[in-house]
Amino acid sequence: MQSNTDSSAISGTISRLQSHVVMREASNPNHVNYRYWQLVQEMAKIMQSIGPPKGSSSPIGRLPTEILAQIFLYCIPEDANWTPVPDLAPMQLTAVCRRWREIAVNMPNLWRRLRLEMGHGDWQQRAFCYNSYLKRSRGRQLSLTLECDNNNWTELRSLLQPYVDQISSLHVGLFSGASSFPLVAADFGGLEELAIYTDSFGPAPALEHIWDSITHLPPNMRSLRLLDVWLEFHVLTRLNPPSWAGLTNLEILVVGLVSLPCLLRLCPNLSSLTMIGVFMVAIETSGQLEHTKLQSLRLSGNLPVNTVLFGLLGLFDDVTLPNLRLVEVSDIGRWAHKEFKALITRSQCPLESLIFGGGVTTTAQQLAEYVTLFPSLKLVLDPTRSLFLE
Structure with missing residues (x-):
């Protein structure tokens, strides 16, 4: 704490923090956290005003703990978990000096x-x-x-x-x-x-x-994501666990016959469903199902654009989705326009976004019909987009 070594380590860490902010700003200006920049700048000004250590006094001793704590939190990535590495936060923060170590170790949110x-x-x-x-x-x-x-x-x-x-x-x-x-x-x-x-x-x-x-x-x-794990749909219907009733987000890869009403009955609180795979529609004999919670529906197959896919034909026939706001489809061949239009008409849903990715065949007339039904609809056509690649 009394040596110039500590001061150099602290200054070097601050410089790296400043460089990190600049890099983030250059790569994506909209994602820079203004408070983060403010705190780093404030730390740098304090360091400059204090000057080099004198006797037993260290510049770090006059930095407010609250500022350090906030900056420590912003050193942590927000988009992924991480493996402990000595030269990355939060491990790196514990090696600068004794006080930084004490602060970091006693901040549970860092760990x-x-x-x-x-x-x-x-x-x-x-x-x-x-x-x-x-x-x-x-x-x-x-x-x-x-x-x-x-x-x-x-x-x-x-x-x-x-x-x-x-x-x-x-x-x-x-x-x-x-x-x-x-x-x-x-x-x-x-x-x-x-x-x-x-x-x-x-x-x-x-x-x-x-x-x-x-x-x-x-x-x-609340959220179950089965990524890269193929599921034969009949296995899911056979499980029918009551504990799935609490799910609000479900992402699955399916193969074989699929019944959308069956899946929605299994998850009555579902607000977001992503279903990807190679599937055909199973015949539903239980009558119309109204699911009031579903807001986002994303569907993807694995078929070329010119394929006439009968899999989605009938998928929407036995459901009413009065709260549906977003639909995204890709790689399903010819779009089941008639069935989907019937769904959104009888559901009287507040559809906000309709996204057609790659591998979907639609017509200008079909797209115009959606805009007529929903004048403020956000309609996206992106042939490079595929749920299979996300």
Whole structure:
């Protein structure tokens, strides 16, 4: 704290923060946080006004803790969880000086998001690091990403056991070395979001275990994203778990016969549905279903533009969606215009956005009809857009 080394380290960190702001502004001016820039500039001015350390006094000692704490928070990425790395925040912040370390270690919000990698290097060493990281969250909600290349589930369960009720967001990546999935979503009492993805499309040994694990979801679960995980629709209809009733967001990849009313009955509180895959419409015999919560519907197939797809024909016949606001479709061939127009007419919905991506065939007359029905409609035609690529 008394050496020029500390002062150089602090000044260097501030310079990196300033450079980071400039880079963010250059790449996307609309996403620069003005308060972040303000705080960094304020810190730099204080440092300049204090000047070099004299005797036992250090410039860092006169910086307000509140400013440091706010800047520490803005050092953390907002769009992803991360693996602990010494030269990146928040680990980097603990190495500048003693006071910075004390502030950072005692800020639980800095330690709420973490990526855990299984199958790389010395697990015991990494587990110790992960556990230290998690302890610093001090009971706050956690967002975790698990990337698994092996089946060392016993060690992972042992590590996570003290924190299962803190975990609100869990992303699980199953790669080639992971042939099982013994984690059960219901074991995570505070879980609100679960995403599962693999390293390739198509069947994988772990998929049966995945479906076994999500039959029962915790009561707070709101978002379920099954990315790169193919689902035969009849498996979902056979599960029919009551715990799915709380879902508000569902993203699935399906194959085979699909019934939209069946899916909406399973999730009566769903506000956003993304359904991707190669599917045909199953005949629905239960009568018309009104689903009042669905606002966003995104559909995608995997077919060339000139294909006449009968899969969407009939998909909209047995549902009424009075709150539908956004529809996006891609890679489904010829658009089921007649059926969709009938849906939005009988639903009397406040449709705001209609997006046609690549692989969809429409006509100018069809598009004009939508604009007539909804004069303020945001109509997007983007042949480069595909849900399969997102």
